[in-house]
Amino acid sequence: MISPKQLRRLVNISSHHTWLPSCACSMRLFLIRHGESVDNVAGVLRDSALTNHGAEQARHLSDYLADHRPPLTRIFSSTLQRAYKTASIVAAKQSTKDLTVSTVPYLIERNFGYYEGKNNRVRKGPHRDEHKKEAGYVEEESKDNLAVRADLFLDHHLLPMLHDEADFGGAAEHVVAIVSHGILLSSLWRRLLLRLGPKSVKVSREVIASRGQVVLAHLGGWSNTGFLELSIQDLDPQASPELAIVLPAVVPSSDAIAVTADSSSRNALDTASPPHLVAESSEPEMPIDQFDVVGVVSVPKDAIDPESSERDSPRLLEGYRTTILVVDGQQHLKGLKRQRGGIGRAEHDDKQQSMTAFFKRARKD
Secondary structure, X not given: OOOHHHHHHHHHHHHHOOOXXXXXXXXXXXXXXXXXXXXXXXXXOOOOOEEHHHHHHHHHHHHHHHHHOOXXXXXXXXXXXXHHHHHHHHHHOOOOOOOOEXXXXXXXXXXXXXXXXXXXXXXXXXXXXXXXOOOOOOOOOOHXXXXXXXXXXXXXXXXXXXXXXXXXXXXXXXXXXXXEOHHHHHHHHHHHHOOOOOOXXXXXXXXXXXXXXXXXXXXXXXXXXXXXXXXXXXXXXXXXXXXXXXXXXXXXXXXXXXXXXXXXXXXXXXXXXXXXXXXXXXXXXXXXXXXXXXXXEEEEOXXXXXXXXXXXXXXXXXXXXXXXXXEEEXXXXXXXXXXXXXXXXXXXXXXOOOHHHHHHHHHHO
């Protein structure tokens, strides 16, 4: 029988043994929540189409990224329609040749079990114990399963790109967008945080100035089309410590570290060892019956060892520094107003013409 700790090692090592880096690439990373959906407005826990307002949010984000950020080299999305549509709108405005949206099932929303298709008020109401007695009751997907899904995405899709020497459109760095759901994005960020070396995480002074304090493990929620922007770079020991506030990467939830603009933390970055290689595992492959199905995603059973500390997670990004540039970025939404008369909350139809597009066309005619 494979122990939870062995299973965790297999999940991590299985994707790492092929990483044979001949270079260390940098990355600009955007973690983006989807635009407003019909069931967001209704408070129902279910996938649904974007509203007209949600599509406008996505278009504003698309314009903002195209005008103010380097061109995307990759874009990943949840397979659910509200995330995929948002990602498609963002990708359409990019100048990168042949950029397509890569859908990854690991990025889907949390499975709410019994509460799927029900209003969130029912889930948060006082009768949860009674619900558990009903026939066919199914538990919500656990935080541990969310963490495993996040790990699988990081280890199989995102992190190998840092050691990919292949040409990516002539760009100086990978510029990657991940369009998903608030709960999953929070889990993804925390699992990435666990892989960062000590004192390798910096927070830009703009973020500190605008938010007042930052708790690394809990950066806050994602607004519709809000984004977390990160810069992952080769560790440069000559970098000036005055450019940003340096924070320890791993923050235990029971002893969270809050940093304010008045913080005296001005530590220089530690010189870390280069990214280490993980040898191919000689342990046996996991049998198929070691997996549970969560929605359309297969994840290992009990992959989280309850006795192990998250501090023991492998630091796969030693040799890099990560800077938090933007938290829940909403600059693109300035000036955007919801259409009146219920139009903004209605389901978006691609065949519909926006008022802006209509008047632009009228002027041309």
